[in-house]
Amino acid sequence: MALAQEKAAGLGRLAAEAARVLGCGDAGMEAAEAVIRAGLLRLGGSMLEQLLAADHGHRGPRVPCGRGHEAVFTGYRDKSSGTVLGLVTLTRAWYHCAACGHGLAPRDAELGLAGTSMSPGLAAMNDRAAAAGPFARAASLLGDLAGVRLTAKRVERAAESSGAALAGAGRDRARLIAARKLVPLPPSPLPDKLYAVIDGTGVPMTSKETAGREGKGEDGRARTREVKLAVFFTQDKLDEDGYPVRDRDSTSVIATFEPASVFAGLVRAEGIRRGADHVRQFTIIGDGAAWICYPDLGVTDLVPVTWLSRWCPGGAGGTAVRVMRSGIVIVFALRVSVTMTRVARRS
Numbered sequence: 001m002a003l004a005q006e007k008a009a010g011l012g013r014l015a016a017e018a019a020r021v022l023g024c025g026d027a028g029m030e031a032a033e034a035v036i037r038a039g040l041l042r043l044g045g046s047m048l049e050q051l052l053a054a055d056h057g058h059r060g061p062r063v064p065c066g067r068g069h070e071a072v073f074t075g076y077r078d079k080s081s082g083t084v085l086g087l088v089t090l091t092r093a094w095y096h097c098a099a100c101g102h103g104l105a106p107r108d109a110e111l112g113l114a115g116t117s118m119s120p121g122l123a124a125m126n127d128r129a130a131a132a133g134p135f136a137r138a139a140s141l142l143g144d145l146a147g148v149r150l151t152a153k154r155v156e157r158a159a160e161s162s163g164a165a166l167a168g169a170g171r172d173r174a175r176l177i178a179a180r181k182l183v184p185l186p187p188s189p190l191p192d193k194l195y196a197v198i199d200g201t202g203v204p205m206t207s208k209e210t211a212g213r214e215g216k217g218e219d220g221r222a223r224t225r226e227v228k229l230a231v232f233f234t235q236d237k238l239d240e241d242g243y244p245v246r247d248r249d250s251t252s253v254i255a256t257f258e259p260a261s262v263f264a265g266l267v268r269a270e271g272i273r274r275g276a277d278h279v280r281q282f283t284i285i286g287d288g289a290a291w292i293c294y295p296d297l298g299v300t301d302l303v304p305v306t307w308l309s310r311w312c313p314g315g316a317g318g319t320a321v322r323v324m325r326s327g328i329v330i331v332f333a334l335r336v337s338v339t340m341t342r343v344a345r346r347s
């Protein structure tokens with residue numbers, strides 16, 4: 001009740017200030033919008049802070065530390081977190097594990113704030129902005145569109161950490177799928193054919209990112225790192241000129257800076273996930289680079305397979321090339337490699 005009264009008084013003051021700037025000439029409307037938004041964010045932030053203060057996160061004298069020991073309550077500590085409503089400070093119970101030598105607050109984990117100074121809502125917003133362009137631009141977008149002030153460095157750190165968490169979860173899932181411990185349902189409706197285009201390309205890097213890596217240039221310094229990419233898609237229909245058209249929303253992408261062996265596992269898992277075991281034909285399109293060809297890829301037991309590059313060891317003897325409108329070169333194999341035939345027979 002006190003909270004509601006206090007907020008009502010705050011709203012009254014905000015309305016008075018907005019009315020004042022609204023009357024200040026041509027830019028009055030924009031100024032009033034800015035004043036009201038900033039004021040509402042402030043009010044919202046303090047409302048959230050007071051709601052959070054209702055639970056100080058005391059969970060008894062001891063809690064599990066997460067590594068098999070018990071952590072002991074030592075007192076209360078403050079933690080400040082960025083939220084979509086601005087900076088919010090939370091006071092919560094702190095526990096210390098003598099065996100691990102570090103502390104934890106159960107309340108942080110409950111709120112999704114463990115090990116981070118950004119609320120889940122702000123982190124999600126930050127991820128969207130950071131995915132749209134350079135970090136400095138993302139920071140300025142967040143300021144302009146959401147009224148949230150973050151430095152480019154903070155945007156970068158949070159986005160990197162979300163990216164790492166997402167990649168880790170994806171990697172775990174891929175490992176289970178590739179090992180057939182997790183069996184995804186086949187796509188429905190099942191496409192007749194599935195395609196995967198695989199390639200690698202150099203991505204320009206700052207010198208910090210390429211430190212210790214060998215480059216192709218005369219000074220031996222690396223200026224790029226190779227990103228390996230696989231694009232999975234289906235194209236069940238033809239356009240009026242008889243060219244295949246990629247099915248809308250059928251594209252999924254795998255990308256990693258990691259070595260071919262790791263990439264191969266991700267591709268294999270994605271192939272399985274996309275129904276490579278069930279389609280009539282799974283086609284891999286590559287330029288014949290050694291790491292794409294054989295044998296690291298590990299997708300060759302996903303049958304039936306048509307191997308399309310004549311540069312691959314034991315690959316197709318005759319090939320036909322068709323260039324699609326999108327610029328993708330499709331190499332049609334006239335004779336399937338010995339390896340592939342053997343694998344295909346197993347089915």
Ligand SMILES: [Zn+2]
Pocket residue numbers: 065066067068069070097098099100101
């Ligand atoms: Zn411990």
